Every structure is written in C-alpha cells, then in structure tokens.
Amino acid sequence: MSVSISRQHWQALLGELESAQRQRHVVTYRAMIERLALPSPAMQTLAAALEHLAALDARAERPLRSALVISQGASRLPRTGFFECVSRLGRFSGASDGVAAASWHAAEVARVFEFTYSEDL
Incomplete structure (x- = not known):
C-alpha cells in the first residue's frame, strides 16, 4: 500500500521536528501523530514521511532529523x-535493538541537536 502526506502535514512535521531540535527533545510516534492530526493510516503515513525525510537528509549529508x-x-x-x-x-549497520543501535541513535540525536538545517525542503 502506498501512502502519502499532504503538504500541510509535511510542513507541520518539519516544524515539529525543528521545535524538538531547538528544545533538545525527542518526541514519540504517538505524540507526533496527535500533534499533526494525521488521518488514517496515521502510523504508516508518519513512517513513510520520516523515511522520505531521512533519505533527503542522507542525500544532503545532514544528520537524520x-x-x-x-x-x-x-x-x-x-x-x-x-x-x-x-x-x-x-x-547504520547492525541489529535494530541492543547496544549498537542505542549507541548509534544517541550519537545521531546529538548530531541533529548540534546541526543547523536550512529551509531548503
């Protein structure tokens, strides 16, 4: 099944991530879905949008928001x-749980907190 996110929801997602970065906080999937008021299938839509953003950030050699x-x-x-x-x-390479994943994730979050993103999306 293919899912897409509206331009309005995409901009809101970027805004929420910018706010989280500025406040140096992480946010749960559930909280993000609620803040964005994503329609069903909300989790699939959010996951697809986050994967798309990860690809954009990776292509631009930025930390992954x-x-x-x-x-x-x-x-x-x-x-x-x-x-x-x-x-x-x-x-990243390795298991999606355990010490390696936790260590990589913590380092990536720290990189996101320190990076200055431009408004080019």
Whole structure:
C-alpha cells in the first residue's frame, strides 16, 4: 500500500521536528501523530514521511532529523523500520535493538541537536 502526506502535514512535521531540535527533545510516534492530526493510516503515513525525510537528509549529508521520533516503550529508540531505513541509506549497520543501535541513535540525536538545517525542503 502506498501512502502519502499532504503538504500541510509535511510542513507541520518539519516544524515539529525543528521545535524538538531547538528544545533538545525527542518526541514519540504517538505524540507526533496527535500533534499533526494525521488521518488514517496515521502510523504508516508518519513512517513513510520520516523515511522520505531521512533519505533527503542522507542525500544532503545532514544528520537524520527522523532520529528525533522514538517509540514510547522502554527502549526509547525508533521503531525497527527506522533502523532498516538507515541501513538502506548506509548510515547504520547492525541489529535494530541492543547496544549498537542505542549507541548509534544517541550519537545521531546529538548530531541533529548540534546541526543547523536550512529551509531548503
């Protein structure tokens, strides 16, 4: 199934990620879906948008803003699909859970917090 995100939701997503970056916070998938008021299938739409953004950031050799969106579970890591995506992009290799994933994710979040993104999207 193919999903797409409206221009309005895309701009709102970028705004929420910018706010999270500025405040040096991560945000859960659930909170992001609620803030954006995404229509069904909300999780698939958000995941597709975050993967698209990761590809854009990777192509521009920027830290991956999509790393700021995490699961609300105990791991406090993004979902498995995020790690599959960043593996395809050549940014991470390894299991999507465990120490390597947690360490890579923490470093990527720190990179996002320190980076200055331009308004070129």
